[in-house]
Amino acid sequence: MTESPHPLLPAATPLLRLDPDLLQIGGVDGRDGLRVQPAGDEVAARLRRLDGRRSERAVRAEWLADGVPGDVVDDLLAGLRSTGLLHDLAAADLLAAEPGPAAVARAGLELPAAVPRAGAGGRWRARRQSAVVVDGATRVGVPLAAVLAASGVGWVHVRDRGATRAGDAVVGGVTAADEGRPRALAAADAVRRASPLTDLRPLPPDRAPDLVVLCRPWAAADPLSAALQQAGTPHLVATVREETGVVGPLVLPGGSGGCLRCADAWRRDDDPAWPRLAAQLAAVEPAASGATITCLLTALTAAVQVLAHLDGGDDPVTVGATLELRPPGILPRLRRWPPHPGCVCHGGGRGATPP
Ligand SMILES: [Zn+2]
Incomplete structure (x- = not known):
């Protein structure tokens, strides 16, 4: 896949605070989670914006503009991928989604099951078509x-x-x-x-x-x-x-x-x-x-x-x-x-x- 993937962290993934600087992502249902430090509230907010609608390139540019070092961004995304928390959508998946907030909310619940792991982008489009x-x-x-x-x-x-x-x-x-x-x-x-x-x-x-x-x-x-x-x-x-x-x-x-x-x-x-x-x-x-x-x-x-x-x-x-x-x-x-x-x-x- 040559295009930049669109990372999706499902809205249902828990973001749990262990101390003001330590965040646990997922990891409460028998699956792997990820603990991130330092991670203040701004990190949690950025993670919540991983809604699959922006390319990884755009996400990275935004975080860099916020002053987050590039290697920190890369390590975080790699960690989320290696634990299976992140789903990589293809641009074609998003074009195949129905417009409107209600449809987006419904699709957000279905997408993780259709695109179960990194590298499986395009499945949602196949299903939609x-x-x-x-x-x-x-x-x-x-x-x-x-x-x-x-x-x-x-x-x-x-x-x-x-x-x-x-x-x-x-x-x-x-x-x-x-x-x-x-x-x-x-x-x-x-x-x-x-x-x-x-x-x-x-x-x-x-x-x-x-x-x-x-x-x-x-x-x-x-x-x-x-x-x-x-x-x-x-x-x-x-x-x-x-x-x-x-x-x-x-x-x-x-x-x-x-x-x-x-x-x-x-x-x-x-x-x-x-x-x-x-x-x-x-x-x-x-x-x-x-x-x-x-x-x-x-x-x-x-x-x-x-x-x-x-x-x-x-x-x-x-x-x-x-x-x-x-x-x-x-x-x-x-x-x-x-x-x-x-x-x-x-x-x-x-x-x-x-x-
Ligand atoms: Zn036969």
């Missing part, structure tokens, strides 16, 4: 859409054709008062409550989504998943089947993890009757499913996977695997679904040798 389609305004899909929008995803569209039922209402999703309204409209209202400026419109034909989340319970048998695979659109399953939350697999067409048909083929190997069962499961409008805690934990687990994919970096854990969340403990259990040798997604065919 991403478009996610949530297919199914379910008790998982709507809270998930709201969480994604609140986390900075710039475009979140919830797709559904049904009318809201009493059982669809869930914390963070559609409300009891929405019963009878079109689910897509009720879902859009829920997302708007969480993030007023997010684009909620359907994507135009020339804009492919960066990810589609399939929130209906039996998406593998759905023709939609085959179309996504063909179009090369990444897609993730996030749903509650009966009582069990299921997140994954995250399918990256052309990647290493296999597809939804692979998982379906493994099931068919276990039970030859599976295709007939799956066809019946997918043929009907499923009843609302999942306890509130299961739905919300499933939505949050899915949101972590979506954001990991949008932000870039290593493949999320659900590539080629599902995380299953079963009450009452709801501790996630990882179940692997490797590519099936008979599935066309990996050039396989009938007669290939199972792994």
